Amino acid sequence: MSTTAVLCLDAICMSSMRTCKAHSKIMEKPCILTTMLGPKGIYKCFKPCIETHFTIIEYEEFLERKEHFAEKIRAIFVWGMYLKVNRELLQALPKLQVVVNGGVGVDHLDIPLINSFGVKVCNTPHIVDNSTADIGMALMLASARRILEGHNYSKYHESAYPPESTLGTEVSGAILGIIGMGRIGFKVAKRAQSFDMRILYHNRNRRTEEDERAVGAVYCEKMEELLQKSDFVMIVVSLSPQTHKLIGAKELAMMKPSSTLINISRGLVVDQDALVDALQKKIIKAAALDVTYPEPLPRDHPLLSFPNVIVLPHMGTHTVETSRIMVEKMVVNALAVLNGEQPPDEVKI
Ligand SMILES: *[C@@H]1O[C@H](CO)[C@@H](O)[C@H](O)[C@H]1NC(C)=O
Ligand SMILES: *[C@@H]1O[C@H](CO)[C@@H](O)[C@H](O)[C@H]1NC(C)=O
Ligand SMILES: *[C@@H]1O[C@H](CO)[C@@H](O)[C@H](O)[C@H]1NC(C)=O
Numbered sequence: 001m002s003t004t005a006v007l008c009l010d011a012i013c014m015s016s017m018r019t020c021k022a023h024s025k026i027m028e029k030p031c032i033l034t035t036m037l038g039p040k041g042i043y044k045c046f047k048p049c050i051e052t053h054f055t056i057i058e059y060e061e062f063l064e065r066k067e068h069f070a071e072k073i074r075a076i077f078v079w080g081m082y083l084k085v086n087r088e089l090l091q092a093l094p095k096l097q098v099v100v101n102g103g104v105g106v107d108h109l110d111i112p113l114i115n116s117f118g119v120k121v122c123n124t125p126h127i128v129d130n131s132t133a134d135i136g137m138a139l140m141l142a143s144a145r146r147i148l149e150g151h152n153y154s155k156y157h158e159s160a161y162p163p164e165s166t167l168g169t170e171v172s173g174a175i176l177g178i179i180g181m182g183r184i185g186f187k188v189a190k191r192a193q194s195f196d197m198r199i200l201y202h203n204r205n206r207r208t209e210e211d212e213r214a215v216g217a218v219y220c221e222k223m224e225e226l227l228q229k230s231d232f233v234m235i236v237v238s239l240s241p242q243t244h245k246l247i248g249a250k251e252l253a254m255m256k257p258s259s260t261l262i263n264i265s266r267g268l269v270v271d272q273d274a275l276v277d278a279l280q281k282k283i284i285k286a287a288a289l290d291v292t293y294p295e296p297l298p299r300d301h302p303l304l305s306f307p308n309v310i311v312l313p314h315m316g317t318h319t320v321e322t323s324r325i326m327v328e329k330m331v332v333n334a335l336a337v338l339n340g341e342q343p344p345d346e347v348k349i
Pocket of ligand 1: 126127128129130
């Protein structure tokens with residue numbers, strides 16, 4: 001990382017610290033439990049924002065002195081996949097009031113179980129839209145224009161001329177099919193519009209004509225139609241019983257052989273085995289995935305062996321700006337619950 005980047009990161013952390021101080025009301029700092037700060041949890045640069053209000057107990061520390069901490073912990077901050085909020089943990093924390101998830105998707109949390117302990121669940125909606133829409137575009141462009149292969153080529157080959165197999169496809173003027181036109185899908189459409197893409201979308205509910213006109217998107221009542229016509233299919237739905245394996249062998253078979261699947265939604269929305277099969281049989285051309293099932297994907301998984309597949313380790317919200325706002329939101333939600341107020345982002349099912 002360059003010095004400028006480090007300085008910039010520091011400046012942002014300082015500003016988030018100030019924001020947090022402004023909200024501070026509680027004198028004695030309650031304890032929160034979280035995964036170890038650092039690569040497996042909340043990054044260390046966001047620590048000051050949390051510590052303005054809370055004492056952080058890292059999970060490993062907790063495991064070593066459970067009795068000492070059990071009565072003190074009033075909130076759990078879930079960041080990533082490493083901290084499992086299961087019955088055993090819930091039983092061990094009698095003073096727990098809230099589980100706050102960094103991010104929108106809460107399919108990894110057993111909300112009825114958590115609620116049955118009188119504990120609320122909160123997430124951080126709305127704020128991830130820009131960064132998630134951006135990563136959708138990044139994946140589409142990187143896949144279409146063979147960015148990774150080009151970089152690899154520069155690194156390992158003497159010749160200036162990459163082989164025919166690295167010829168990309170044009171994004172400008174291509175047809176983008178967006179499955180799931182919620183806030184993030186809409187922002188993807190807005191971005192794609194400035195690439196002069198033709199935009200189709202499928203959604204449970206049709207958007208207003210005004211919305212459609214604003215981003216130049218055409219509604220496909222049947223997902224089939226969208227799959228058949230699109231050069232790029234981007235999946236932006238949330239995981240629910242209705243979207244579980246929404247894209248399977250049948251759907252992949254409807255896609256053009258020249259098309260690319262981009263997944264920025266949630267694992268399990270795509271039937272991954274069917275995807276591997278479709279790529280092997282060249283039923284579709286390429287895939288670019290921010291999400292996989294499981295995460296992380298085993299390093300010997302077939303998806304990682306295709307040159308025409310990009311897999312990211314769930315980096316949709318992985319920016320300084322969005323991460324900072326997520327941490328701030330987590331703090332705000334936890335504080336509200338501990339103060340006996342209704343938190344702004346409670347997840348109810
Ligand atoms: C998303 O980006 C737009 C345009 O820059 C900005 O106005 C908006 O505040 C951003 N939203 C979030 C949640 O960061
Ligand atoms: C990168 O280049 C090396 C050397 O030619 C090759 O073995 C490898 O498969 C390439 N990887 C990708 C992702 O293109
Ligand atoms: C889409 O991403 C989700 C989330 O990781 C994953 O479970 C699913 O398998 C993916 N679908 C496809 C077709 O890659």
